[in-house]
Amino acid sequence: MTNWENQLGRKAAAVERADQQRDADIAAARLDGHSFREIGRWAKVNHERARSIAIRINGDSRTRAEQQEAG
Numbered sequence: 001m002t003n004w005e006n007q008l009g010r011k012a013a014a015v016e017r018a019d020q021q022r023d024a025d026i027a028a029a030r031l032d033g034h035s036f037r038e039i040g041r042w043a044k045v046n047h048e049r050a051r052s053i054a055i056r057i058n059g060d061s062r063t064r065a066e067q068q069e070a071g
Contacts, residue, residue, distance in 0.1 A: 025043070031058060031064045036054070
């Protein structure tokens with residue numbers, strides 16, 4: 001007999017970890033200079049969602065180069 005509570009709990013935790021890693025990768029890609037439209041297409045999310053993820057994680061929507069130029 002399957003313990004559905006445990007099985008579904010494990011799968012939900014795996015999905016959460018994957019979502020967190022995707023978000024971290026979105027933020028890193030933005031720092032590396034990629035556009036939100038590119039990132040959104042690659043991650044299968046709307047470009048505005050990619051922007052909000054980058055802001056949440058990086059504290060800024062700008063690329064690393066843009067941040068350095070601004071001082």
